[in-house]
Amino acid sequence: MSIKETSKDGHKLLLHILCATKMPFSSYKLEACRVPPQASFLANTLYSLLLLIFLSSCELSYPHLAMEVGSGSGDKAGFFTQGRRWLKALPVKFKANMVAMVRNIRKLGQDDPRRVIHSLKVGLALTLVSTFYYCQPLYSNFGVTAMWAIMTVVVVFEFSVGATLGKGLNRGMATLMAGGLGIGAHHLANLSGHIGEPILLGFFVFLQATISTFLRFFPKIKSRYDYGMLIFILTFSLISVSGYRDDEILEFAQKRLSTISIGGSACVIISTVVCPVWAGEDLHNLIALNIEKLGNSLEGFGDEYFKRTGGEESKDDKKFLEGYKSVLNSKNTEESLANFAAWEPGHGRFPFRHPWKLYLKVGTLTRECAYRIEALNGCLNADIQPSSEVGSIIQEACTNLSIESGKALKELALAIKIMVQPSSADSHIENAKSAAKNLKSLLKSGIWEDIDLLKVIPGVTVCSILIDVVTCTEKIAESIHELASKAQFKSVEPTLSTEKLHSGQIQSVKSAQMVNCSHVVINVGESTLPSPPCESSSAPNASKQRMEV
Template sequence: MEVEKGISSCEEVGFSPWWSFFMTNLEKLHLKVKKTSGDDPRRILHSFKVGLTLTLVCIFYYVTPLFDGLGSSAMWAVLTVVVVMEYTAGATLCKGLNRAFATLLGGALGLGVHHIAELCGDKGEPVLIGIFIKKRYDYGVVIFILTFSLVAVSSFRVENIIPLAHQRLSTIALGVTTCLFISIFVFPVWAGEDLHNLTSTNLEKLANFLQGMEKKYFGGDLQDRSYFQSYKSVLNSKASEDVLVNLAKWEPGHGGFGFRHPWNQYIAIGAPTRRCACIMDSLAGFITTLDKSATIIGSDPQPTEELHVKIRSACADMSSETAKALSDLASSIKSMSAPAAARYHVAAAEAAAERMKETIAENSAVAGIVHVATIGLLVVEITRSARDIVGAVEELARLAGFESNEAVNKAAVKPLADGESQQTINIFVE
């Protein structure tokens, strides 16, 4: 009876619903953290890096000897960490350096305005200070205006303004330096590597679509369309590429990426890659429309059945060769070596395209093969886009100094017989 009374009393004060609500949200948080760590474990490390940075900066606030040197302005260092610390090292460098230089310039200009305003007397000083405060534009200018306004406006009430500007600059420099050190030297996340991997992954996705077309659709399996989704993320990759390119330029040399690595060339690769994905989207949409109208390659009666088979075979060859070319480009970017056989695969795909065009031109019953010809011509356009991608990747290999194919695919074979000189055999792998 006493236990029941205790339970009822807890329910009366509303303890049980709150406990259930707390446990439910705790479980949701656990699942979210687990999903995040599974998708990208680096984000979990980033959270620990932010905590470590805040801990280091807070030492200047809680340790008395350090606090005496900075005073209450040490809180600016904590706020700087919160604002500047970003996921990638490039983003942290970008915001950190912008904040540091903007603080320096804003403080210097604020001191100048303070001295100019003093010449205008007590009545003219606030008017002149108000005129100098302008509209914000980007992050660097925002911090510039913030520091400038802080120093300039404070000068109206504070007699000795130089220590204020000095404390502001010192604490910002402290926070920025701590953020940069942690971002670059403690499990760094490089925007350049993410851009490099994104470019190769996009090419792999295009290759997966073409492999699915060759093995499934042109192979006779008209039901499995899972590969239709592989290219869609490529269509919306421009924003991510632009951001990563901008951040990668701020990063120091790391791994296989030198200080003057040609980051802009990744944009040149991304343009034909997305164009190729757009054509794939048109092809997938056209095939879906044909399915709804119950029209597929090879469904028309004679005399176009043989022609359908020829076109389907040519499309399968184009898809296969183009997929091999894109796969070779993706692997060459990953290994940072010049593409080995991509241009040969594209040439083979273009040869198949020419055969298909000749086959269509020789046929007089255009109405009976119009849907087949449309699919074939879309595959031809994909092949042309792949040729542009090959040229862009080869240019990247040249500018970045990727290792040549001969160095990658060359092996030394020593004969078994004694007394014979060592021979070198070049083995080229497709």
């Protein structure tokens, strides 16, 4: 019900109440007090609110009126009765909304505790920069321009170190360049005389705004320097235009640059020193996690698909089969993290000028594979499934292919995670290629001639997509080999237990000398694997050799 309809119905109800209670108001006076249809929305709202309060009080004083009005309107309750119910339910709804909000806040902090720390860091930076206003000597030097330091903290401080550094450097360099050009434009305009000065200043502002805005359309500038271009336009316009009315233009530019530098420095120092969040590390972990999700989806696809083909329904949790969905929408996140990581200095395992662009290449190939897995998932949930006869023919080859491809992807993800050469995935890729070759031979054979074509098509579709998945897996492996070579991942010669690797017990791999031993001992947690005897007696200490992992 709209406010106008509410006002109209309430007005009629008010007439009934006044007549029933014999109040000293004539209908003519009440008509004169009615809100006209041309009244504003605010007037109608206020009228409806006052009418609701009045009718609620009337219900308390004259309870028999609610019965009369309710009987006159059929099944619909009276207007003031509905309003009273709404008022009674308001505290309950408010409490429920508050509880839901608290739960959401708690969940947000538990999902990533770094968000809470980031909020505290922003508060600390603002508090430190605000001393320009609290401390009189500092305020006397900078004056009102100290506000630029606070504004810089608000707009520059980002979640990761790379994003903060990128914005801070963009803002600082843009302010410096625009300030210098603005002072030069102001000086040239002064030489043109009193009449030509505003014309020349307007031309300079128009020229720089046009060129800077056009440059923002270039993709490389848009991705890395867009914020700097905006600050350049703003600073140049402020300095050049304000200089027309202010003779102390040089002092104004110097104070603005100083306060922005102070605010940006506070952001960078706090972001880097206090619990830093590195965009490069997030990108590294994201790529590894996405590949691992694809491996889990592929590894469980074969068994699940042929269980449904045979009429069985699996009762196990199938969420791992849908892990690919988050990979499909990861492009923007990966590009943003790679852009921020390019600004970051060397940290931890990632030196300066780490090949972050290769992570984007791996991410693109990973999404291509995810689209194939999405097509497989569509076949899994399709209404038309291959017959049991067709399923029995292709089951072994398809299952082996999906399992080996999944294992290869998981080994590749693990190699990225611990930054070692992905040599352990090569055997699984070869097995997957062999299974794909067998599957192609099976499809080319003549065993399908006596089977109905409609029963064959669903199974052949799955086979074709799985063969394409093997090709995608091979491309991902090649790109990761390239990344490992450029990033100088460590090479691991000994054979490591896959279960130990995937259980997360192995954290880092250090190089060790091989002394004519078929194996080396690996320390996993506190336990030690037994060392086999060496082939040569010239290495008496070989049995005590260890690799810290």
